[in-house]
Amino acid sequence: MPKTGISELDEKIVSALERLAHVLRTLLWEEATESRLSPIQIQTLLYLNAHSEGLCRVGQLAQEFGLTPATMSDAVASLEAKGLLTRKLCPEDRRAQTLRLTAKGRRSSAKLSRWADAFYQQLEHFSYEEKTQALQFLLKLIESLHRSGVITVARICLTCRFFRPHAHRDSRTPHHCALMDKPLAESDLRVDCPEHETAPALSSA
Numbered sequence: 001m002p003k004t005g006i007s008e009l010d011e012k013i014v015s016a017l018e019r020l021a022h023v024l025r026t027l028l029w030e031e032a033t034e035s036r037l038s039p040i041q042i043q044t045l046l047y048l049n050a051h052s053e054g055l056c057r058v059g060q061l062a063q064e065f066g067l068t069p070a071t072m073s074d075a076v077a078s079l080e081a082k083g084l085l086t087r088k089l090c091p092e093d094r095r096a097q098t099l100r101l102t103a104k105g106r107r108s109s110a111k112l113s114r115w116a117d118a119f120y121q122q123l124e125h126f127s128y129e130e131k132t133q134a135l136q137f138l139l140k141l142i143e144s145l146h147r148s149g150v151i152t153v154a155r156i157c158l159t160c161r162f163f164r165p166h167a168h169r170d171s172r173t174p175h176h177c178a179l180m181d182k183p184l185a186e187s188d189l190r191v192d193c194p195e196h197e198t199a200p201a202l203s204s205a
């Protein structure tokens with residue numbers, strides 16, 4: 001019986017997302033066992049490989065993964081001891097450190113990036129339209145969770161100050177990025193944009 005205010009459909013959506021999250025966790029654990037790294041260490045290597053230095057401070061990573069700074073520091077120290085990353089002081093803030101992959105770390109990260117292959121293989125069976133609709137729904141859900149404070153970091157178009165929704169009549173590219181001055185299709189919307197800046201209404205929320 002659904003709880004008050006929560007429909008059966010809502011419950012099914014949360015249950016389906018939980019199942020998918022479980023599959024992703026399992027795949028990551030399998031990769032962790034094989035590579036002798038913890039899931040947090042794997043996520044750290046993959047994150048550092050995909051983001052610019054400005055987003056690679058220990059505090060930023062802790063926020064990104066929903067961990068305490070102490071837990072994040074332990075993971076970083078362990079990766080440093082394995083020769084997979086180095087730290088350096090930020091020129092603009094001498095108390096902060098940015099992280100950078102070593103050549104060995106980049107090689108490991110390239111190997112680890114295959115951890116979700118089983119998932120990608122199944123996505124090949126879905127049409128472009130189905131995947132675009134799924135992306136739309138997930139981005140709106142992330143935006144909503146970000147607005148209510150459940151998700152702290154959301155570098156998606158929908159929360160960006162440069163995003164202009166439905167700015168164009170062309171239904172193939174209805175949105176606009178004011179930073180790149182470029183129309184955006186639904187499938188162009190970004191999930192983790194390095195140029196993202198939080199919209200003022202959200203940063204003060």
Ligand code: SF4
Nearest residue numbers: 157160162163177193
């Ligand atoms: S800067 Fe990035 S996140 Fe912001 S609207 Fe443009 S593409 Fe989207």
